[in-house]
Structures are given as C-alpha cells and as structure tokens.
Amino acid sequence: MSTTHSARLMDGTALARRITERTTARAAAVTRRRGAAPCLATVLVGDDPASVTYVRMKRARCESVGITSRHVPLPAATTTAELVATITALSEDPGVDGILLQHPAGPHIDERAAFEAIDPAKDVDGVTMRSFAAMSFGLPGFVSCTPGGIMRLLEEYEVDLAGRHAVVVGRSAILGRPAGMLLLGRDATVTYCHSRTADVGTLVREADVVVAAVGRPRFVRGEDVKPGAVVIDAGYNAGNVGDVDFETARTRASLITPVPGGVGPMTIAVLLEQTVEAAERSLPA
Known part of the structure; x- marks a missing residue:
C-alpha cells in the first residue's frame, strides 16, 4: 500500500519567536546600560x-x-x-x-x-551597496533581512549547503541577489533565474535547494521540484499564496516553507535583531 509523501514544514514562526525572545533580552540590556x-x-x-x-x-x-x-x-x-x-x-x-x-x-x-x-x-x-558588498565577501555588516532569515531557517533545519545546487528564482536587489550571495558564501553552487531565463523549469528540476523570490503566484511548479529538494518560498501574493505551487511541491520536497508562517516572520525577526545589534555596537567598550 503506497502512502503520499509530504514534506516537512519549516516553521518560521517558531524560530522567529525564539530569536525575538533573545532580542528582547538584548534590548533590555542596552536600555539598562545607556x-x-x-x-x-x-x-x-x-x-x-x-x-x-x-x-x-x-x-x-x-x-x-x-x-x-x-x-x-x-x-x-x-x-x-x-x-x-x-x-x-x-x-x-x-x-x-x-x-x-x-x-x-x-x-x-x-x-x-x-x-x-x-x-x-x-x-x-541591509539595503546599501556597502552592506551588499560586506554580505558578498563574508565581512561584518548587516544582511538583507529576508535573505538573512532564509539562511537562519536553513541552519535551523541543518541543511548542508556545501556542494549543493541552489537555484534562486528572482534577482531583486534586496532579495534574490543577496540570497544567492549568502548561499554562495556557504559553498553552494548558485544559479540565478530571472525574467530573461529560458525554461526556468529545467533549471528548477536540477536544484537541491530552490529559493523562489519572483513575486508571481505559484510561478514555481510543483512538478518541477526535484524529489528531496529543499524549497524556500519567499513570495507573498494576494490570498496568502506564495511563488511556489505549494500543494504539489510538498509531495516532492523534503523540506518546504509554508506561506504564511515560513519566511515572513523571519524577515521581521532579523530586522529587530539587527536593530539591537546596531545599538549594541554604539555602546562604550
């Protein structure tokens, strides 16, 4: 008797809550000190x-x-x-x-x-050119919040990126491009897809990790997801619909982010964390 496969959900809400709890404690410490x-x-x-x-x-x-x-x-x-x-x-x-x-x-x-x-x-x-350069070279600085949140999710679920083929669908300055550079920094082999890419589905089918950040509902077809791939849906469209055809993709992926409750909460958690980090850097030694 066969059973229907269903990917494990990557719970951004729970991880964001834990990050935010630590951020709250750090913010209180800054307030006390200064x-x-x-x-x-x-x-x-x-x-x-x-x-x-x-x-x-x-x-x-x-x-x-x-x-x-x-x-x-x-x-x-x-x-x-x-x-x-x-x-x-x-x-x-x-x-x-x-x-x-x-x-x-x-x-x-x-x-x-x-x-x-x-x-x-x-x-x-994490929107300035200087921040992007620091991110790209692995130097100290602030990361773009959504890509930074994506990386934290991948770490939380112990996704080993070294040598894996990551396909980023989208090349915006504050999402797609920095996401690709952060993945490259973790030794993934990165392919960017964009509006001029011919046959995106062929490239998605080769991906061990898919990051969908194109801003078009269900643009990444579930049947194109490689069995066992990790799928990160950074899209949010009307009707709580992401950039991935979730229902089909979840039958093939090993891990997948829901929309909502995946990448979105992580974006705000990273923003709050980096704000407190900026305040900490201003404290006297």
Whole structure:
C-alpha cells in the first residue's frame, strides 16, 4: 500500500519567536546600560495601504521587544532630494540606531540614491551597496533581512549547503541577489533565474535547494521540484499564496516553507535583531 509523501514544514514562526525572545533580552540590556532603548526609524513615502500596514506591523513588533519606533511619514509628492535629506538627517542623529525605508517609495523616487543615504552602521535592513558588498565577501555588516532569515531557517533545519545546487528564482536587489550571495558564501553552487531565463523549469528540476523570490503566484511548479529538494518560498501574493505551487511541491520536497508562517516572520525577526545589534555596537567598550 503506497502512502503520499509530504514534506516537512519549516516553521518560521517558531524560530522567529525564539530569536525575538533573545532580542528582547538584548534590548533590555542596552536600555539598562545607556539609559535609552534601541531606536528604529521607519520612513514611509505616501500612503500605499500595503506599505502602511507593513510599517504599522513592524512598529508594533518593535515596541513589543523594547525597541523605540520613530516613524517619519512623508507625503507622496516627496522628491528624491527631500527623501535623501530626511534619511541623511536620521543617519546623523545619535538617537537613531537603525533606519528602514519602506519599499517601494514610489516610481518618481530614485530608491538607490535614497538607500545610499543610510549610514551603513544603521542599515539594519541591509539595503546599501556597502552592506551588499560586506554580505558578498563574508565581512561584518548587516544582511538583507529576508535573505538573512532564509539562511537562519536553513541552519535551523541543518541543511548542508556545501556542494549543493541552489537555484534562486528572482534577482531583486534586496532579495534574490543577496540570497544567492549568502548561499554562495556557504559553498553552494548558485544559479540565478530571472525574467530573461529560458525554461526556468529545467533549471528548477536540477536544484537541491530552490529559493523562489519572483513575486508571481505559484510561478514555481510543483512538478518541477526535484524529489528531496529543499524549497524556500519567499513570495507573498494576494490570498496568502506564495511563488511556489505549494500543494504539489510538498509531495516532492523534503523540506518546504509554508506561506504564511515560513519566511515572513523571519524577515521581521532579523530586522529587530539587527536593530539591537546596531545599538549594541554604539555602546562604550
């Protein structure tokens, strides 16, 4: 009698909770030592409903772990120069430990210029070129939060990446590209797929580890998942649907992240952890 295989779920919610508990204790220690809590400044341009919700959620999580949240709302008509000036002021403010610019900032904004105005010592979201370079070379710095959360999940579930073929579907500056560099840093052989890649399914079928970060619902077909592969779904689309056809993929994968409850909670956990780490670095020796 045959039984239907079902992959083991990678529980990002539980791991994020443990990381956040440690972060809460570290934040309290910072507050005791310097008399002020760690502070994360969130910058939001305009009033896009999804962005407003994300920022509200992040601020609430900050407060729950003992991090002060300073919110800087800017009108939708804000120019790149005005946004850069706002971020530069926050970078120079000794009362701010970390800076988060909510993405996207708007089609009229040069986001790269805005990101580069963030002091790398306060780049707790890991979005500057300097952070990307440090990440790529394995040097001290802050990682992009979602890729960093993915790596923590892989470590938690003891996925040995050395010599494994990892296929990253997506090449965004704050998700796909840094995820690939972090995987490379763990000795995986990395292939990037993107909008110009011919026959993505063929490459996915060769992957020991799949990271789906393309922003298209069920883009990675379950039947293309190699039996026993590890599947990380970093997508989130309307209706709680990821970038992977979950129901089919779970019958073939060995490990898979659910949506929601997989990568998402890890992203915020890493953001909070890195904010406290930035505050710790500011403490006197």
